[in-house]
Amino acid sequence: MKTVACLGGGVIGAGWVARLLENGIDVQLYDPAGNAKTSVQAVLDNAEHAYAKLTMAQRPVKGTLRWCEQIQEAVSGADLIIESVPERLEVKQAVYAEAERYAAVDAIFASSTSGIMPSDLQAQMKHPERLIVAHPFNPVYLLPVVEVVGGKGTVPATIEKAQAFYRDMGMKPVHVRKEIEAFVADRLLEAIWRESLWLIKDGITTTEELDDIVRYGFGLRYAQMGVFETYRIAGGEAGMRHFLAQFGPCLTWPWTKLMDVPEYNDELVDLIAGQSDAQSGHYSIRELERIRDDNLVAIQQALKANEWGAGLVLADYEKKLFDKGASQDSTQATNDTSQPIQTSRRRIPPDWTDYNNHMNEARYLQCFGDATDSFMRMIGCNAAYIDKGKSFFTVETHIRHLDEVRVNETIYTTTQVLKGEGKKMHLFHHLYHDDGRLLATGEHMLLHVSLETRSACLPEAEVAAALADIARQHKELSLPEGAGRSVGQTL
């Protein structure tokens, strides 16, 4: 999909706009509210801030946002129409009627409703087969899940096409099998919400204490396993059946007040709003949003390192982005090995900088190590080769730290082979800023080793030949400035 129409630019609608733009999709937005431009821009700013940290992969050029005065203008030429207008059936139906007059006949309609059943939404549509509910969660540009729900009139092809699109956007679509009001997540959230209101109203705890009990406790579990997998563990090797036998009987205990609903009145509002002010009132909402976003980014990155849950979605998303980048890189790299070879390229992530507000010195060596790895793969010393028990180890390093580089700036390395014969590989890397500044040089002696004996040995013939071929070409190059130097020699 190239162009998406967004009808409604509230918190959820603007969240969709942000995710789409950050993924290179053009958006045509219709929102007649007077303050829409300001509030949408705030969400876009948040998203830009978050995506700068979310992935080091190169993302596509941002999509363009076009503000539309009419629904007609917004939906024309759009492959997907995302409706995020107020939660009233008659409002939504009126929007669909207007949109269907101008939309392409195969454009998908996706409602962001958090509660209304798709069969009701599509009841008056000319082409109901193309409507789904696609219910996302705030912040839409960062939380992966989207509940996809079809109505009686929806055809399976619509659901499949929509799910594929959400996956491309770095999301995790979950198809809800039967439509019910509020679907799945909001059922669970409503249950927690009602019980929470009782606990505050009865003075058992405060909003802050309740939040602490969640975020220092089961919230950490829910960020990576859900309700059932967590309890499966609690059941031990006997599994879920054992857990159910243990805790099933609790169902008849009075361990919830949810047989009843707390009365919604001013007293309850005052109590909860007052406690919430005491808890979080020292932050603006904007500050809380940034804190939340930074945390969501960090948690998803942490889970990515563990190859689990939301981290897998992020990893898959990055892989797609890297693949696009890598196909470019490898073209660059293999075309010409007679010059120093571009061996890595990256944007500086926030945790690479230190108290001096620039890239930490150790990360210079990490860049050179990555460049060495990249060069090793190029000559066939790749994961498969290492699995067979051989590798290169760095035995000596000389770095000249020539210039500073800061967070979010882009850097790349080039690699020149000074020597590559026998067990030895002598490399010289240049680390450049994208603006052309030379940031550092790295000179490295590596020895080819057996991972079994941990001692030096000759490389396999193919690796030796590939290395020798590049070494032969690089012999024609002049010795780089700074090679062969010791610390302090020129200072």
Next chain:
Amino acid sequence: MKTVACLGGGVIGAGWVARLLENGIDVQLYDPAGNAKTSVQAVLDNAEHAYAKLTMAQRPVKGTLRWCEQIQEAVSGADLIIESVPERLEVKQAVYAEAERYAAVDAIFASSTSGIMPSDLQAQMKHPERLIVAHPFNPVYLLPVVEVVGGKGTVPATIEKAQAFYRDMGMKPVHVRKEIEAFVADRLLEAIWRESLWLIKDGITTTEELDDIVRYGFGLRYAQMGVFETYRIAGGEAGMRHFLAQFGPCLTWPWTKLMDVPEYNDELVDLIAGQSDAQSGHYSIRELERIRDDNLVAIQQALKANEWGAGLVLADYEKKLFDKGASQDSTQATNDTSQPIQTSRRRIPPDWTDYNNHMNEARYLQCFGDATDSFMRMIGCNAAYIDKGKSFFTVETHIRHLDEVRVNETIYTTTQVLKGEGKKMHLFHHLYHDDGRLLATGEHMLLHVSLETRSACLPEAEVAAALADIARQHKELSLPEGAGRSVGQTL
């Protein structure tokens, strides 16, 4: 507290034992179950695995575990008695009666019950003032929260003393204001659980899909903000009051089935256990535990980097550990500056190793960078000095990688000043394994700089003097082997 009695070594009891031992507390454990030793050991193994990754701070020497045949033996000499026996009031009361006969009169009794009210637990005690409920969450050694609940007979001093102890253990105690059955967290969990059972039973979703909706969605929110702070954001700048006005009316909608309870029968058990097997049956419980623990560690570390929530608890815990370590280090370090100075010491965390199964080359420079930082602090170039706008930047590095080191092994650095005058500081570090092997040498040229102009300038007088003093002493030392060398010079 030096010695803690643990009565009951099930999943929760063993989790307490693990947290205590990892924090240097001796434990006297009573559990008459035949398989207790095996199952407790499995939890201790998990905890050891997790703590190796949780923090790089030096932890105290592990406590010792003594298995006791009798309650009498377990409670004698204990400052705290943690009861985690089966959830039956009469069983717990019998255990207290026996324990009170032998326990010190000021020993605190803390029940791990997840549901029974402390007033009931303490009803028959001779000294009810010392009983609390301290309800932790699985895995106890990793989840910070503990609900602390007093009964009618509990005195405030007991609650305060217990909370201070839990904080020292790296936990987040939350005092529940009024006792109710199941307290706070399990009320919320029971509400989610009941609603979840309905959603599965009615065929709306499967256990796996429900878990995905949680862990790719609101679970990520709950790991860092709770129920109310999350919704406060949803309310926008108008805050909680606006959110309540928007969603309060939902309370009367049929958005939950919790006015009713699903019948617990074989059909329900088969449905859920079958779906859970399909979802997670390809992992053993042990594998799931390790995955969960690794994720909990990673999430808490991610939040630590963001200075938020559970990450703050971890940071505070580490600070206490570092302070203990730092006070030792500085004693060592400042006693004798006539020899190379020990500047850092650490255990290799798992993420420092690479595909060659040893510490990655870049981490060698990180060790040397840390040693440089430590030395800088020693001569007064500390955080306060840097805040005032001056620092040292490394401009050149030479490393000889001489030997390998693997995960969980301990290493340390020593630092020798080769030159320290004017704007220049020339350092030579040795990196040693704890077993005495020399792993690497690092030679570094640093320049003193103004952080404003980013160019070289003279250090402040005190820093210059402190550096000159050590440089003068180190002039007496012989030039270390490897100093002044260029890459490949001796290969």
